[in-house]
Amino acid sequence: MDFTFNSAQAHAALTLMLTIRLFESKIESLFSSHIMHGTTHLAIGQEAVHAGVSPALDREDWIVTTHRCHGHTLAKGASLKAAFAEFFGYSDGLAHGLGGSMHLVDVEHHNAGSSAVVGSGVPLATGMALQLKRKKSNQLVVALFGDGASSRGAVHESMNIASVMSLPVLFLCEHNMYGMSACAKDMVSVEYISDRGNAYAIESTVVDGNDVEQVYKAVSDAAHYIRSTGKPYLLETRTYRFSGHSKSDKRVYRTREEEVAWLKRDPIEMLKQRMLQRTYIDEKDFEKLGQNIQCEIDNIVDEMIDHPRQLSIEEAFSYVYSSKEHGQL
């Protein structure tokens, strides 16, 4: 691969990936110690996709995420405080504490949010792209979806209409090898999901989703293609979730050997090794960076545990129906 980050880009990507990893690790420990409740879908191991997508877009571009949305939400600009507050159900959370792990939304940073319904964000993103085209905007929309979602009808219908109407949407498949306990090898009709672009006359490519430089370059190129041609693009990023599907998953559908093989391609370790080789960083800097982020996270969580601020019943009802203040159409 020809493309490499300069030192500032590499530091930014490493900081973001470590922040996402430590954020999710903290979430995991808060769920296991019953301080947080319900369920959550971690994307530990997929941080190169998070740090390679939003940073390669313009600030005004939109993303629509999935049930596995924490990393993309932070990468698009959400603050750690607003994200943690949402998990605690606090009124200063990203969705006023009403959404939780699977419903992070951050309109200020052009993140239209996520839903628990697999594949449902893709037609929404396609509709948003239609509206941007009608407004003659230069913005685009990234529709994130998984290997499991890639076989849903709504995803195929979206690709078809986006091609027919030339809509500025980047279909971005985060292929992490499994949809719950179902291995993509047994469930997806093609080896490469990017090949499905051919059926809809959509340009496509596949990249190593554990290599943040490759993901960043592919997203930059795809965004340039979409803006200059007005056509959609399909990008497949191949990665692996180190964690289980959700909180209670014992991972009986895959072997520990397979996991160890992927752990050797940890995206954070891969970038760190490159930065050490290029003398962008040394071991001490790396350790300090991790300690600083951990300290920031621990302080935020301690403060939140000490100062609960659930929204009132009256306020909760005020979000049920749209009002003029909340942006009626």
Ligand SMILES: Cc1ncc(C[n+]2csc(CCOP(=O)(O)OP(=O)(O)O)c2C)c(N)n1
């Ligand atoms: C329409 C629908 N069908 C089934 C489910 C149950 N479900 C939740 S996550 C998931 C797997 C999705 O796999 P993939 O699209 O690869 O995303 P990943 O979980 O790997 O990020 C399934 C089947 C659901 N939430 N919505």
Ligand SMILES: [Mg+2]
């Ligand atoms: Mg998957």
